[in-house]
Amino acid sequence: MKKQEVPASVKDEQLVKKRRNQMIKGAINLFKDKGFHRTTTREIAKASGFSIGTLYEYIRKKEDVLYLVCDSIYDEVRNRLEKEIDHANGTLDNLKLAIRYYFTVCHDMQDEVLVMYQEAKSLSKDALPYVLKKELEMVAMFENVLQACVDNGELALDKQDVHILAHNIFVQGQMWAFRRWALQREYTLEQYIELQTNLLTKECSV
Template identity: 75%
Template sequence: MKKREVLASVKDERLVKKRRDQMIKGAVTLFIQKGFHRTTTREIAKASGFSIGTLYEYIRTKEDVLYLVCDSIYDQVSERLQKDLDPNEGTLESLRLGIADYFRVVDEMQDEVLVMYQEVKSLSKDALPYVLKKEIEMVGMFEHCIRRCVETGELALPDEKINIMAHNIFVQGQMWAFRRWTLKKMYSIEDYIKLQTDLLFQGIEQSIIRNEEGVFSTSITCEESTR
């Protein structure tokens, strides 16, 4: 799906990126406090550190700002995952590392993640499918990594369980942002990563044993392990 273009009258790409980054930070704070519909573009401009006239040099509508917020989150998460998650290694350790890195990104961007899920419904019909497609692509990165673990013999999972495990990883990472008001009272991010990763693997670890050479092999099928 083609990237939705947000028009700017300024031609300097570095300046456009700088101003839009300022805009995103200011808008996220306001959207958390007031919500998208109650926030004005004048307030966004003030929170961003420039005038309303300058704001309209980089966007055309308030919805453009929300789109930029959502797009920025997905770009940063996707970039980090592509950098840190080796989708072809096919080991449980690489999967664990990828999960940990993803959860840490959510921790770093928890305000943005919260705003995205609160306000993404306000995106127009042409912008929403693009944003949702990017989420599916990130789930797909985990799905590919899990599938490689199956191919190398480290996991024994049918296709439907591969898909749901990938979605579980994605949602449980974001739960750190949704439920932070209570989770942070009980856990650090590192505690949360360990607990959630252990739970993710708990349902499948019975199907794997380590032999004397340190290579994983299937001990029972997934169908047997769920009986």
């Protein structure tokens, strides 16, 4: 699945990157508060700090902004995970560290995760498969960590169990963002991480 190209009339790549980053930051807050469909391109331009005419020098339509937002969020999460997660260390402690780091990233990017959870469904039929493929690549990171633990004799899981547990880890991290209105009344981030890690690992530890 190839990366979707969003044409720009401006030829300066550095300027395109700068303006689109401004656009992404402004759009995230608007999409969080109003949703994608109720947000106008004029509002996105204003939140980005430039005119609507300037906005259309960097995108073709509002759906392009949503795609850029989703693509940027997944790239940032993936890049942060790739830096910190040790795929080859097949120990339970390493798995717990990976879960902790991912949950912390979800905490740091609560607004972005919420926008992804709520608005990805509004992506075009061409853009959605590409963005969802990125999510599956991140789930695969946890599959690799889990499989390393299985291979090392730390966890008792078959291939199907590994696949489902990796998805569970991914969703439980996101849950801290989209259920925060309830969870943060009862738990600190540290408490949430500890509780979820225990639940995710206790049934499959050797």
